[in-house]
Amino acid sequence: MAVSVFNTRRRTSLVSAFIARTRMFISTPLPQVRDKVSRTKPPKPHGGGGERRRKKQPQEAAARAGGGMGGSSASPCDLDREFAPQIAQLLATPPLQPAQEYYNGLIQSRKHDGIRVNFSSKHGKGVCANKEFAEGDLILKDQILVGAQHSLNKIDCAVCSYCFRFIGSIEFQIGRRLYWQSVGSSSDCTNRRHCHESDVGSSASSSGATKENSSTLPEEVLGSLITGDMSLPFTDHFSLPQVVPCRGCEEERYCSQSCADSDWETYHSLLCTGSKTEPSQRSALQKFIEHANGSNDIFLVAAKAITFTLLRYKKLKTQPEFQNNTDESNFSLLMEAWKPLSMGYKKRWWDSVALPEDVDSCDEDTFRQQIRDLALTIIIFCVSQSLQLLKDAIFDSDGLVVASPVEDYFIHIDDLPDDEKCNISQEEAEKVTRPFLDALGEDYAAPCEGTAFFPLQSCMNHSCCPNAKAYKRDEDTDGNAVIIALEPIKKDDEITISYIDEDVSYEERQAELADYGFICTCPRCQEEKPN
Numbered sequence: 380m381a382v383s384v385f386n387t388r389r390r391t392s393l394v395s396a397f398i399a400r401t402r403m404f405i406s407t408p409l410p411q412v413r414d415k416v417s418r419t420k421p422p423k424p425h426g427g428g429g430e431r432r433r434k435k436q437p438q439e440a441a442a443r444a445g446g447g448m449g450g451s452s453a454s455p456c457d458l459d460r461e462f463a464p465q466i467a468q469l470l471a472t473p474p475l476q477p478a479q480e481y482y483n484g485l486i487q488s489r490k491h492d493g494i495r496v497n498f499s500s501k502h503g504k505g506v507c508a509n510k511e512f513a514e515g516d517l518i519l520k521d522q523i524l525v526g527a528q529h530s531l532n533k534i535d536c537a538v539c540s541y542c543f544r545f546i547g548s549i550e551f552q553i554g555r556r557l558y559w560q561s562v563g564s565s566s567d568c569t570n571r572r573h574c575h576e577s578d579v580g581s582s583a584s585s586s587g588a589t590k591e592n593s594s595t596l597p598e599e600v601l602g603s604l605i606t607g608d609m610s611l612p613f614t615d616h617f618s619l620p621q622v623v624p625c626r627g628c629e630e631e632r633y634c635s636q637s638c639a640d641s642d643w644e645t646y647h648s649l650l651c652t653g654s655k656t657e658p659s660q661r662s663a664l665q666k667f668i669e670h671a672n673g674s675n676d677i678f679l680v681a682a683k684a685i686t687f688t689l690l691r692y693k694k695l696k697t698q699p700e701f702q703n704n705t706d707e708s709n710f711s712l713l714m715e716a717w718k719p720l721s722m723g724y725k726k727r728w729w730d731s732v733a734l735p736e737d738v739d740s741c742d743e744d745t746f747r748q749q750i751r752d753l754a755l756t757i758i759i760f761c762v763s764q765s766l767q768l769l770k771d772a773i774f775d776s777d778g779l780v781v782a783s784p785v786e787d788y789f790i791h792i793d794d795l796p797d798d799e800k801c802n803i804s805q806e807e808a809e810k811v812t813r814p815f816l817d818a819l820g821e822d823y824a825a826p827c828e829g830t831a832f833f834p835l836q837s838c839m840n841h842s843c844c845p846n847a848k849a850y851k852r853d854e855d856t857d858g859n860a861v862i863i864a865l866e867p868i869k870k871d872d873e874i875t876i877s878y879i880d881e882d883v884s885y886e887e888r889q890a891e892l893a894d895y896g897f898i899c900t901c902p903r904c905q906e907e908k909p910n
């Protein structure tokens with residue numbers, strides 16, 4: 380995919396390696412990995428799936444965690460051998476001083492003067508208060524570096540592909556969701572290239588797969604909601620930005636031209652499946668997207684991380700000081716382009732993958748060694764290793780959540796005062812909107828959900844008695860992460876959040892945190908630890 384995007388230009392061998400590794404990951408069948416992302420916490424590293432009845436031998440579990448390829452005789456990957464030193468450099472933990480300078484610069488450019496990133500030998504990076512915060516104060520609004528809405532969630536919520544704000548109108552949100560429900564199974568919809576909600580009226584009736592809860596609503600009604608020909612009462616209180624289409628494809632849409640332009644410049648120009656993309660590249664991209672939708676949509680975030688890096692590289696290359704075309708200088712440039720993502724580096728995949736429940740902790744070292752050996756010798760793991768460039772960022776990623784305005788809308792209708800001054804009484808408004816609420820079903824308020832890498836939130840360490848939490852206020856209508864003080868925080872105090880539900884016993888907390896790869900020694904754990 381990305382190779383052909385660049386094939387009209389002369390590339391240096393190192394950049395070719397980076398891109399070719401991308402191609403491998405795109406064109407080779409990938410293991411089906413589960414991806415469960417918590418709403419506000421860093422996701423656990425992926426573990427192996429499968430049955431949990433008996434304790435497995437570490438070899439058996441390692442093979443399973445790698446997609447059951449343990450018996451494969453595939454050959455090792457040449458690129459991994461040829462570019463081993465450069466790959467090691469790309470994967471290395473950034474040295475302390477450049478990392479400190481990077482975070483200082485990031486905090487300064489984003490004007491987050493209330494915090495700083497510190498480095499300690501105990502927990503690595505951590506975030507400290509640079510000033511006092513009172514309970515309820517906003518500590519940080521952290522802008523996404525790379526993120527994507529979950530594929531299936533696209534059916535529930537139409538959001539800006541760049542900032543993840545809900546778009547269109549309440550009618551558009553309700554109409555398109557009911558339309559997709561009526562069209563049939565979610566997975567069909569995400570891969571359907573020729574079926575778009577703009578087709579409503581032509582395709583919906585021919586699908587034959589109608590969900591019970593939307594069967595009472597005629598297709599014409601859904602069409603009128605989508606096109607704006609039909610209005611629901613009081614939706615003017617919940618106006619949403621107009622939809623701005625992508626300049627190339629029908630898949631991405633935005634809340635503004637500026638978001639459309641930013642997405643194009645930062646990621647999407649290399650991922651667009653529209654008419655501006657050359658047919659062979661378009662077909663490769665479509666295959667990749669279908670594969671990601673059908674297996675694990677985290678690969679879409681991975682692809683965005685790659686395009687983010689390549690487009691940054693291209694931009695840096697145009698600067699006069701980087702005109703020198705030696706391999707060495709091109710590699711330094713690639714490192715520079717990769718820097719924002721490299722900062723999220725945690726561990727290699729085989730070191731961070733959660734220990735399957737059926738492997739004894741005393742077998743952990745053997746299990747990890749087995750996975751590592753597989754990774755280095757079996758081609759499918761070469762692919763995984765290629766993805767390591769991206770996984771580093773993804774391992775530090777958080778759930779992207781934006782509350783639905785559809786929820787606020789129905790709550791508003793429910794709470795309307797039965798006031799004579801209103802043009803339409805509460806009872807009437809309820810009567811008009813009830814069929815839509817019923818058709819949407821229990822999940823009527825589904826939020827926008829996805830996976831994103833937040834560069835500063837991901838530096839926050841865990842505590843079971845946190846002094847801050849990720850919390851979206853009413854005004855936080857985009858995908859950015861928002862951190863609020865839970866209690867007064869003094870200058871220089873570490874700012875901590877909880878990665879888990881902390882309202883459980885010491886044992887349950889430690890079991891949950893084991894998947895994050897550490898034993899919590901926060902003041903509460905020290906107090907509650909059994910003797």
Ligand SMILES: C[S@@+](CC[C@H](N)C(=O)[O-])C[C@H]1O[C@@H](n2cnc3c(N)ncnc32)[C@H](O)[C@@H]1O
Pocket residue numbers: 421502503504505775836837838839840841842895896897898899900901
């Ligand atoms: C989201 S990162 C937090 C930033 C991290 N300290 C760093 O250097 O990038 C999560 C990782 O930080 C470390 N960590 C976070 N909270 C911790 C704690 N309370 N005790 C020990 N390690 C912790 C663990 O390695 C965990 O996997």
